[in-house]
Amino acid sequence: MCGIVGYMGNQDATPVIMSGLKMLEYRGYDSAGICTMDSGDIEIRRSSGKLINLERLLKEQPLHGTIGIGHTRWATHGKPTVANAHPHKGGAVVVVHNGIIENYQILRDELSKKGHLFLSETDSEVISHLIDEKLKTAASLEEAVQLALKDLQGAYALCILSQKDEKTLIAAKSGSPMVIGIRGNEFFVASDMPAIISNTREMVVMEDGEMAVFRNGEVKFSTIDGLEITKTSHYIDWSPLKAEKNGYPNFMLKEIYEQPQAIRNVVAGRLRMDEGDVFLEGLNLNDSELNSFERLCLVACGTSWHAALTGKYLIEEYCRIPVDVEIASEFRYRDPLVSKKTLVIPISQSGETADTLAALREARSKDAHIVSICNVVDSSIPRESDGVIYTHAGLEIGVASTKAFTTQLVALYLLTIRLGRANGTIDLIKGREMIAALGELPSLVEKTLELDPQIEEIACECLTSWDAIYLGRGISYPIALEGALKLKEISYIHADGYPAGEMKHGPIALIDREMPVFILAPNDRHLVKVRSNMEEVITRGGRVIAVCSEGDHETSKGAEFTLHIPWAGEALSPVLFTVALQLMAYNFAILKGKDVDQPRNLAKSVTVE
Numbered sequence: 001m002c003g004i005v006g007y008m009g010n011q012d013a014t015p016v017i018m019s020g021l022k023m024l025e026y027r028g029y030d031s032a033g034i035c036t037m038d039s040g041d042i043e044i045r046r047s048s049g050k051l052i053n054l055e056r057l058l059k060e061q062p063l064h065g066t067i068g069i070g071h072t073r074w075a076t077h078g079k080p081t082v083a084n085a086h087p088h089k090g091g092a093v094v095v096v097h098n099g100i101i102e103n104y105q106i107l108r109d110e111l112s113k114k115g116h117l118f119l120s121e122t123d124s125e126v127i128s129h130l131i132d133e134k135l136k137t138a139a140s141l142e143e144a145v146q147l148a149l150k151d152l153q154g155a156y157a158l159c160i161l162s163q164k165d166e167k168t169l170i171a172a173k174s175g176s177p178m179v180i181g182i183r184g185n186e187f188f189v190a191s192d193m194p195a196i197i198s199n200t201r202e203m204v205v206m207e208d209g210e211m212a213v214f215r216n217g218e219v220k221f222s223t224i225d226g227l228e229i230t231k232t233s234h235y236i237d238w239s240p241l242k243a244e245k246n247g248y249p250n251f252m253l254k255e256i257y258e259q260p261q262a263i264r265n266v267v268a269g270r271l272r273m274d275e276g277d278v279f280l281e282g283l284n285l286n287d288s289e290l291n292s293f294e295r296l297c298l299v300a301c302g303t304s305w306h307a308a309l310t311g312k313y314l315i316e317e318y319c320r321i322p323v324d325v326e327i328a329s330e331f332r333y334r335d336p337l338v339s340k341k342t343l344v345i346p347i348s349q350s351g352e353t354a355d356t357l358a359a360l361r362e363a364r365s366k367d368a369h370i371v372s373i374c375n376v377v378d379s380s381i382p383r384e385s386d387g388v389i390y391t392h393a394g395l396e397i398g399v400a401s402t403k404a405f406t407t408q409l410v411a412l413y414l415l416t417i418r419l420g421r422a423n424g425t426i427d428l429i430k431g432r433e434m435i436a437a438l439g440e441l442p443s444l445v446e447k448t449l450e451l452d453p454q455i456e457e458i459a460c461e462c463l464t465s466w467d468a469i470y471l472g473r474g475i476s477y478p479i480a481l482e483g484a485l486k487l488k489e490i491s492y493i494h495a496d497g498y499p500a501g502e503m504k505h506g507p508i509a510l511i512d513r514e515m516p517v518f519i520l521a522p523n524d525r526h527l528v529k530v531r532s533n534m535e536e537v538i539t540r541g542g543r544v545i546a547v548c549s550e551g552d553h554e555t556s557k558g559a560e561f562t563l564h565i566p567w568a569g570e571a572l573s574p575v576l577f578t579v580a581l582q583l584m585a586y587n588f589a590i591l592k593g594k595d596v597d598q599p600r601n602l603a604k605s606v607t608v609e
């Protein structure tokens with residue numbers, strides 16, 4: 001995983017690289033490092049932990065030079081120590097790397113035999129030594145890099161410097177994302193556009209197997225086999241969103257409270273009340289094309305996978321189209337049964353999740369049609385799709401996905417209306433009714449947010465628990481999974497979500513006086529059954545937190561705590577129940593003194609498999 005930045009120009013490289021790394025910290029914050037080159041002198045600064053530690057180090061030991069490379073790490077091979085932090089130096093060569101080199105151990109053994117001394121436990125260090133070894137016979141750094149890349153197996157986005165070639169910066173990519181920004185004779189390399197867009201809007205998107213050599217104010221593009229190619233830059237017309245907390249103590253809380261507006265944004269300009277339909281501008285499929293698919297396949301990871309599960313309930317119920325939901329990391333390796341009759345829908349906040357991207361490519365290789373649901377504009381997943389439904393949630397910085405998830409739910413609801421209108425399963429009246437329900441949603445989210453003080457009290461009472469269970473039926477089951485994931489990732493309390501009816505098949509054994517059980521009981525067709533499941537928990541002495549609909553005073557009987565959520569109808573209540581569970585996880589984590597924006601071991605965007 002990780003984020004990389006490179007710079008060559010006439011400015012001091014350090015601030016340019018550091019501001020890029022700040023924007024890339026969502027890709028990992030286990031350690032960070034930077035290297036600059038000044039008249040052939042190479043200097044490196046590295047520190048473990050978040051970028052702020054590197055900032056402090058640079059104040060004490062500043063760097064100089066107008067060429068440089070930087071890295072923010074999410075540890076895969078080797079602990080998050082200074083020794084394992086990038087940049088890595090092997091002989092005269094320094095690299096930063098995003099990806100995983102799968103054959104690093106074999107290469108390392110071979111290079112060690114040739115006298116190379118390894119100082120880290122990483123897979124990445126081998127790249128610098130390998131290029132350094134190739135430099136012994138190659139005519140140039142460029143050729144040494146090409147020779148070295150032939151030996152690498154795995155994924156990489158690389159920035160490379162060499163003491164022996166003080167005027168050159170090389171970037172290469174295969175399997176990990178990379179963009180290049182150009183401003184006159186200044187060049188910026190990064191894992192994604194937001195890291196460098198404040199410097200330039202002229203961007204070149206690098207494809208797998210390509211490299212760029214920057215020298216003397218010029219760039220030369222080639223394949224990694226040395227075949228020269230022409231690449232054109234594109235003007236990026238969207239504005240970088242600023243990461244500001246606007247008075248909130250952290251990004252997660254800000255993003256939770258932004259949900260009413262985020263929901264307004266995802267529906268803006270898309271509703272056609274008269275026609276009882278929606279307009280999805282990037283879908284690029286007319287009614288007959290939409291009706292030509294035999295099935296849908298929603299593919300995603302983590303929270304986005306929970307959105308996909310919710311989408312299955314919506315689409316199958318309202319449109320009567322079979323929907324498969326796939327975990328991307330499984331889908332990609334099991335020769336999935338998709339064809340040109342399958343509409344594959346990758347769902348991703350970042351648009352850079354390696355497993356989801358690989359699943360997309362797998363589906364593409366089997367001729368499936370691909371429409372993604374994504375938040376980050378122009379990221380890899382929408383770029384490689386035939387169509388896209390953007391969720392317009394805005395910049396999400398908190399590692400725990402909040403507004404990205406609820407806007408994915410709304411985007412899936414919009415897609416449901418479109419599919420249903422196209423195949424006739426949703427008639428004009430129903431379509432209008434579904435659209436009208438959306439109109440109320442932002443204000444109902446606002447009302448749900450007002451439950452925060454009550455939620456904080458519950459979190460306070462249950463704070464000593466080490467485990468928690470979340471139960472839901474029907475469309476609330478994926479929301480139970482999402483509630484449990486939120487609690488786990490930011491408070492480090494172990495939590496599991498189950499379909500409420502499944503509890504008696506095993507998880508019920510866990511119930512005791514210490515176990516908080518969050519029962520999701522919206523006022524839908526499952527309510528009576530969910531109440532029975534709740535009784536089963538109460539009978540066994542569990543601590544029930546009933547999350548039910550406003551006006552439901554029956555379900556609260558017997559519960560230790562009750563939250564009353566506004567009623568938005570069965571199809572949209574997942575949005576409101578989610579908001580309450582986000583606040584629940586948030587309060588647990590804050591009361592436990594955890595860093596909710598950057599929880600341990602996680603990264604916002606998982607760009608390795």
Ligand code: M6R
Nearest residue numbers: 302303304348349350353400401
């Ligand atoms: O960017 P994506 O939506 O593709 O990310 C998928 C997951 O990595 C992400 O949802 C992860 O589970 C979050 N930490 C959840 O809060």
